[in-house]
Amino acid sequence: MLALILDHDHRKVDGSLSCFSPPPHGTIAERLDVYVAGFPARVQDALEESYPAVAHLIGHSEFHKLVRRYIGSLSQFPSNLNDIGAFLPAFLAFDRANDSFPFLHDLARMEWALVCAFHAPAPSPFDTSHLAAVSEGQWTDAILEFQPAVAVLRSNWPIHTLWAARELPREELDIAVQDQGECVLIRRAGSELHCDKVDANEAVVMEALIAGTPLGRLGELLDRPEARSDEVTRWFARWIQQGLIGNVRLQNSSH
Amino acid sequence: MPTFPFVGFGAGLRTEHYQDVLDGASGSDWFEAISENYTDTSGRPLQVLERVRRNYPVALHGVGLSIGGTDPLDKRYLGNLRRLVDRIEPFVVTDHLCWTGVEDRCVYDLLPLPYTEESLAHVVERVQIVQDTLSRRIALENPSTYVEYRHSTIPEAEFLASVAEKADCAILLDVNNIHVSAFNLRFDANIYLDRIPPDRVAQIHLAGFNDRGTYLFDTHDAPVSKEVWKLYERALSLFGPVSTLIEWDANIPTFARLCEEVAHARRIAEEAHDTPIPIATDSARNAVHDAGAHPRP
Numbered sequence: 012m013l014a015l016i017l018d019h020d021h022r023k024v025d026g027s028l029s030c031f032s033p034p035p036h037g038t039i040a041e042r043l044d045v046y047v048a049g050f051p052a053r054v055q056d057a058l059e060e061s062y063p064a065v066a067h068l069i070g071h072s073e074f075h076k077l078v079r080r081y082i083g084s085l086s087q088f089p090s091n092l093n094d095i096g097a098f099l100p101a102f103l104a105f106d107r108a109n110d111s112f113p114f115l116h117d118l119a120r121m122e123w124a125l126v127c128a129f130h131a132p133a134p135s136p137f138d139t140s141h142l143a144a145v146s147e148g149q150w151t152d153a154i155l156e157f158q159p160a161v162a163v164l165r166s167n168w169p170i171h172t173l174w175a176a177r178e179l180p181r182e183e184l185d186i187a188v189q190d191q192g193e194c195v196l197i198r199r200a201g202s203e204l205h206c207d208k209v210d211a212n213e214a215v216v217m218e219a220l221i222a223g224t225p226l227g228r229l230g231e232l233l234d235r236p237e238a239r240s241d242e243v244t245r246w247f248a249r250w251i252q253q254g255l256i257g258n259v260r261l262q263n264s265s266h
Numbered sequence: 267m268p269t270f271p272f273v274g275f276g277a278g279l280r281t282e283h284y285q286d287v288l289d290g291a292s293g294s295d296w297f298e299a300i301s302e303n304y305t306d307t308s309g310r311p312l313q314v315l316e317r318v319r320r321n322y323p324v325a326l327h328g329v330g331l332s333i334g335g336t337d338p339l340d341k342r343y344l345g346n347l348r349r350l351v352d353r354i355e356p357f358v359v360t361d362h363l364c365w366t367g368v369e370d371r372c373v374y375d376l377l378p379l380p381y382t383e384e385s386l387a388h389v390v391e392r393v394q395i396v397q398d399t400l401s402r403r404i405a406l407e408n409p410s411t412y413v414e415y416r417h418s419t420i421p422e423a424e425f426l427a428s429v430a431e432k433a434d435c436a437i438l439l440d441v442n443n444i445h446v447s448a449f450n451l452r453f454d455a456n457i458y459l460d461r462i463p464p465d466r467v468a469q470i471h472l473a474g475f476n477d478r479g480t481y482l483f484d485t486h487d488a489p490v491s492k493e494v495w496k497l498y499e500r501a502l503s504l505f506g507p508v509s510t511l512i513e514w515d516a517n518i519p520t521f522a523r524l525c526e527e528v529a530h531a532r533r534i535a536e537e538a539h540d541t542p543i544p545i546a547t548d549s550a551r552n553a554v555h556d557a558g559a560h561p562r563p
Contacts, residue, residue: 016373032414035452037480042412042450045483050373087370090330090343091302095374132308160309202310 114168151227160199286521293525380415393433405436410484423461436468487516
């Protein structure tokens with residue numbers, strides 16, 4: 012029965028008939044179709060909920076076909092349907108949908124990051140006395156720990172603009188995608204999700220800091236670091252004000 | 267003899283209605299949350315559930331236990347469920363008499379079991395493990411069924427009753443599913459009700475279905491049908507007052523419309539027992555909380 016549902020191939024129904032009693036009305040095939048048709052429908056609903064922009068931009072029919080290909084690619088299915096979309100960004104990196112929609116992989120990465128941020132633990136209050144505890148000479152070894160719901164993504168595609176377009180009727184979509192790279196910062200304030208475009212340099216820096224790069228190595232990432240230091244200071248102040256920072260610790264220290 | 271708290275008439279907690287519920291819109295005595303929507307999140311859904319729980323009794327209703335499955339019980343799933351149970355303190359934890367997949371391939375459906383002595387022993391053993399893990403009784407729901415296995419030897423009602431007695435668990439009696447399955451498999455729904463031990467029924471579900479001509483399809487996307495209301499009346503005459511839930515999971519109506527269905531269930535119960543059953547007050551809700559969730563001896 013499971014093979015029938017996963018293969019969703021009605022031509023295989025005949026082989027499943029023998030273990031079931033004939034129904035009082037209709038046919039076994041029709042009854043089994045409740046399960047056969049239900050499985051991809053439920054997966055599609057779950058994926059539409061996690062990836063509304065992807066689903067909207069490629070259209071219902073193409074999304075339906077994409078879902079079928081995605082199901083066929085999975086060797087395991089998570090026990091929680093809400094997690095079924097976790098592998099879609101990786102799948103889209105190589106799926107033929109990219110031929111017509113080359114931005115899909117990055118857009119999906121962004122949408123899954125939004126899902127993760129939505130479900131992340133509530134931010135812990137940042138104790139600013141931790142800043143005072145770091146002496147001037149120790150700042151090069153300081154590592155910023157960001158709140159669990161914070162994510163930054165860089166893309167060569169206009170992912171924020173594409174994501175915003177999920178609210179527009181498809182016939183009104185007219186987005187230039189080539190050479191229109193965008194970077195986004197995802198964060199949560201209380202239970203409210205925020206997704207904003209950010210400057211590419213800020214995105215590079217945040218990405219490195221989220222990965223655990225000490226502050227002292229930021230110079231390697233920036234053009235003309237001496238000109239950028241005021242900018243980094245402004246970013247840092249905004250990150251504190253927006254509640255993005257959870258902790259500051261020194262390299263090789265857990266505190 | 268187990269006893270189960272009567273908490274009145276409830277509705278499924280849906281994201282579409284979060285704000286209505288948080289704003290204090292009345293009409294439901296309690297809410298049922300789908301466990302899997304809250305076990306793997308620390309975000310807004312869990313925060314909302316905790317806020318709802320401050321004011322209402324909550325039931326946790328799972329779809330992923332696969333109590334009849336042949337894979338070992340999922341320890342991670344059970345661990346997450348236990349943590350959620352400890353956090354929310356529901357008045358009941360429920361799931362379905364079914365299997366959902368095998369060898370890490372879940373199909374997110376409630377697949378039918380063959381009803382044999384072997385599967386009975388299998389389910390009983392697994393229910394006992396789950397109850398030990400959760401430190402409480404669970405209730406199992408009768409599924410809506412579209413096919414029957416040739417080698418089943420036990421009618422579903424007797425199977426469910428035997429599981430409840432042997433595993434010392436409870437029954438979540440879905441009256442809509444009885445009606446749907448009775449049509450689909452041509453058995454008598456009233457005889458089904460007669461076979462259910464009254465002292466094991468912890469909760470009743472009511473929902474709408476879709477008539478496909480040759481079968482009824484349990485869609486939970488419509489009002490409760492008059493045939494199911496009638497079967498519910500009969501159930502109440504057999505079981506007495508039982509906490510009752512309206513399930514409406516698709517084509518979700520406004521909260522006000524949903525509460526009209528809840529009110530209809532309340533009116534039927536009041537007529538059945540010839541006594542008014544007002545919407546639960548804060549003190550009644552707190553009493554349920556204080557009574558705990560029918561822990562096992």
